[in-house]
Structures are given as structure tokens and as C-alpha cells.
Amino acid sequence: MTSENGKEHEQEKRSFLLDNGLSLAFGTAFLLALAGQAFAGHAEFNSDLRTDGLAPIGLGDYLASSHFAVDVTENWQSEYLQFFLFVFGTVWLLQRGSPESKEMHKAGPESDKEQRVGRYARADSPRWAATGGWRQALYSRSLGLLMAALFLLSWFAQAVSGAAAYNEQMLRQLQAPVGWGEYVMGADFWSRSLQNWQSELLAVASMAIFSVHLRQRGSPESKPVGAAHTSTGVEG
Amino acid sequence: MRPVRRSAVTAAVLVATGATAFTATGCGAVDGRRDAARAAAVRFEEAVRARDASALCAALAPGTRQELEHSAEAACAASVLEEDLPYGGFDRRVDVHGRQARVVLEKDTLFLSQFPDGWKVVAAGCVPQGGEPYQCTVKGS
Numbered sequence: 309m310t311s312e313n314g315k316e317h318e319q320e321k322r323s324f325l326l327d328n329g330l331s332l333a334f335g336t337a338f339l340l341a342l343a344g345q346a347f348a349g350h351a352e353f354n355s356d357l358r359t360d361g362l363a364p365i366g367l368g369d370y371l372a373s374s375h376f377a378v379d380v381t382e383n384w385q386s387e388y389l390q391f392f393l394f395v396f397g398t399v400w401l402l403q404r405g406s407p408e409s410k411e412m413h414k415a416g417p418e419s420d421k422e423q424r425v426g427r428y429a430r431a432d433s434p435r436w437a438a439t440g441g442w443r444q445a446l447y448s449r450s451l452g453l454l455m456a457a458l459f460l461l462s463w464f465a466q467a468v469s470g471a472a473a474y475n476e477q478m479l480r481q482l483q484a485p486v487g488w489g490e491y492v493m494g495a496d497f498w499s500r501s502l503q504n505w506q507s508e509l510l511a512v513a514s515m516a517i518f519s520v521h522l523r524q525r526g527s528p529e530s531k532p533v534g535a536a537h538t539s540t541g542v543e544g
Numbered sequence: 545m546r547p548v549r550r551s552a553v554t555a556a557v558l559v560a561t562g563a564t565a566f567t568a569t570g571c572g573a574v575d576g577r578r579d580a581a582r583a584a585a586v587r588f589e590e591a592v593r594a595r596d597a598s599a600l601c602a603a604l605a606p607g608t609r610q611e612l613e614h615s616a617e618a619a620c621a622a623s624v625l626e627e628d629l630p631y632g633g634f635d636r637r638v639d640v641h642g643r644q645a646r647v648v649l650e651k652d653t654l655f656l657s658q659f660p661d662g663w664k665v666v667a668a669g670c671v672p673q674g675g676e677p678y679q680c681t682v683k684g685s
Contacts, residue, residue, distance in 0.1 A: 360684070361605065361607025361608070361610075361666075361684045362605070362607070362643070362657050362659075362666075363643075363658065363659040363660060365643065373642055374641070374642055472641050472642065473641075475641035476641040476642035476643070479644035479645065479646055480657075481677055482655055482667055482670065482678045482680060482683065483675075483676075483677050483678070484646070484672065484678075485641055485646065
């Protein structure tokens with residue numbers, strides 16, 4: 309009996325890992341990369357402090373510093389901006405032959421029947437898809453809205469931590485600090501933002517166009533290997 | 545793009561927690577550091593007024609003291625009073641960002657940095673130069 313319980317438990321655990329492999333693998337890789345960034349950033353920051361004749365700081369202090377915060381959040385905001393633009397943009401914008409695009413005649417929010425909402429909702433549809441009114445309207449845009457909210461939140465965090473990091477650098481250079489309003493209108497804030505945005509936009513544009521002609525066997529991000537270059541909205 | 549859809553709620557919680565923690569961490573300890581930087585500036589100004597060379601040297605950052613000794617070719621205690629640092633009077637404004645601070649006094653401006661044994665003066669006798677770095681009588685290299 310105990311042995312059977314143990315087997316069941318083992319199977320449940322394996323099933324959980326299989327069911328969530330993608331999220332778990334990327335979540336773990338994210339934490340490892342963040343830890344790596346923390347150690348490398350700490351070493352670089354202390355090297356700069358020593359060069360200026362200032363006292364180096366511990367890892368804990370570095371993790372709580374505006375320097376680490378701005379380096380992290382400036383990347384987060386651009387990732388969420390990328391997904392927000394991608395999720396909203398692909399409602400209307402199409403790319404013939406790309407698996408990232410819908411079929412060419414489907415531009416727009418599509419019909420209730422196609423989207424399985426209201427009276428077209430099925431037994432296994434999410435509850436708010438079946439109900440009308442604001443709940444359905446909100447749920448119908450929830451993914452894009454979440455991405456937009458995460459973008460704004462992390463961009464604001466970048467603006468706050470960026471101003472503090474910038475002013476710390478100004479004081480090290482014996483210069484007067486600037487106010488938050490001046491900072492968000494200034495070159496440092498926009499340079500950090502735009503250098504991240506351009507790379508995210510390049511990645512989306514590259515994926516949309518490269519996936520027309522190139523394939524990755526077995527990946528849902530690609531069309532099936534044998535699919536025609538002209539077939540759009542087909543996933544492998 | 546689909547993986548993000550599946551883990552969107554988890555990501556939202558992670559990001560919201562992270563961003564809030566960053567903001568809170570940055571703001572929480574500032575008051576304590578501002579008070580400590582102001583206290584160090586006050587001690588420095590008292591030493592200037594009393595022409596207490598050893599107290600002045602103890603209040604300077606190691607790099608600043610080293611630069612002073614290097615340029616004067618004499619020990620700090622023997623040369624610091626030669627710099628004729630002005631007595632700054634009361635503090636008008638204290639800016640603290642991370643481990644750096646600026647204390648604007650009635651007649652002087654000091655720049656300080658946090659060291660393991662407290663806040664130390666990195667530059668003193670500083671005069672603003674518009675958008676350029678302050679011109680300081682005493683500073684590090």
C-alpha cells in the first residue's frame with residue numbers, strides 16, 4: 309500500500325514536471341541569469357568604486373542598490389513592451405507566410421463565433437468568455453492589458469531607480485544631482501530605454517520574417533517543415 | 545510567444561513584487577543616511593572652525609587625504625590647515641543618492657561618501673561651475 313502511494317506520488321511529480329517543463333526551464337534559467345548578472349554587476353561596480361578611491365560594497369548592498377535595480381528593470385520593461393506590442397499589434401497587423409501572423413483575411417478582433425465568446429462559448433470556455441458586458445470585454449483583452457501594465461510598472465521602476473543611480477554617479481563626479489522630472493526628460497533615461505526597445509523590435513521583426521522561409525522541426529514557433537512559404541497562420 | 549501567455553500571471557506577481565521591492569528598498573533607508581551624512585558634515589565644519597587638523601584629517605576620505613599629502617608633500621595634519629578651507633556655517637540642503645552625498649552649507653559645499661567607518665568628506669571648499677563639476681579646494685585624485 310505504502311509502495312503504491314509512493315509510486316503515485318512519483319508519477320504525479322513527473323507529470324507536473326512534464327506539464328510545466330517550459331515554464332520551469334525558463335524560470336530556472338531566468339533565476340540563474342539574474343544571479344549571474346548580480347555577481348558580475350557587483351564586481352564591476354566595486355571596480356569602479358575602487359578606481360574613484362571609494363569604499364567597495366557587499367553583495368547584499370549591491371542587490372539593494374539603484375545601480376542593480378536600473379540594470380534589471382530597463383531590460384524587464386522592454387521585454388514586456390515587446391510582448392504588449394506583439395499581442396496588440398498582431399490583432400491587426402499581418403505577415404504573409406509567417407506562423408506569428410493570423411491568416412490574411414482575419415485582421416481585427418474577429419467574430420464572437422470565431423472567438424468562442426457569449427453564446428458561442430463552449431462548456432470548457434473560461435467563465436468570463438461566456439458572460440457578456442465588461443467582464444467579457446476585459447477578459448478579451450486581458451493578456452495585452454497585463455503586458456501593458458507590466459511594461460508601465462517596470463518602466464516606472466526603471467525611471468525611479470535610474471534617477472537614483474544617475475544622481476549617485478553625478479555626486480561621484482562632484483556634480484549637482486538632478487530632479488526626477490529632469491531625469492526622465494534627459495539623455496540617460498531615454499538612452500537606456502531606446503537601446504532596449506530597438507533590440508526587442510528587431511527581434512520581433514526578425515522572427516516574423518525569418519519564420520516565413522525558415523523552419524524549426526517540432527517547434528510551435530515554426531511552420532511544419534514541409535509547409536509552403538505562402539501559408540500563413542500555420543503552426544508546427 | 546505562447547510560453548509567456550501560460551505563465552503570465554506568475555510573471556505579473558514576480559514583476560510586481562520585484563519592482564515594489566526595488567522602489568521600497570531605495571526609499572526606505574535614505575532618511576537615516578541623510579542624517580548620518582549631515583552629522584559628518586557638521587563634525588567637519590566644527591573642525592574647520594576650531595582649526596583642528598587631526599579632526600579634519602580623520603574626517604577626510606582616504607583618497608582625498610592621500611591626494612592632499614601628495615600635492616603638499618607633507619603629512620595631512622601638517623598641511624590641511626594651509627588649504628584655508630572656509631567655514632561653511634549651517635547646512636541648507638543635503639542630497640543623498642546611494643552611498644554618495646552633497647551637503648550645501650551657507651558658505652561652502654561638501655561632497656561625502658560612505659565608508660565602513662562612516663561618512664567621510666571626499667571634497668571640500670567646493671564652488672559650483674554651472675553644469676560642470678564643482679571646483680574644490682580639497683578633493684581626491
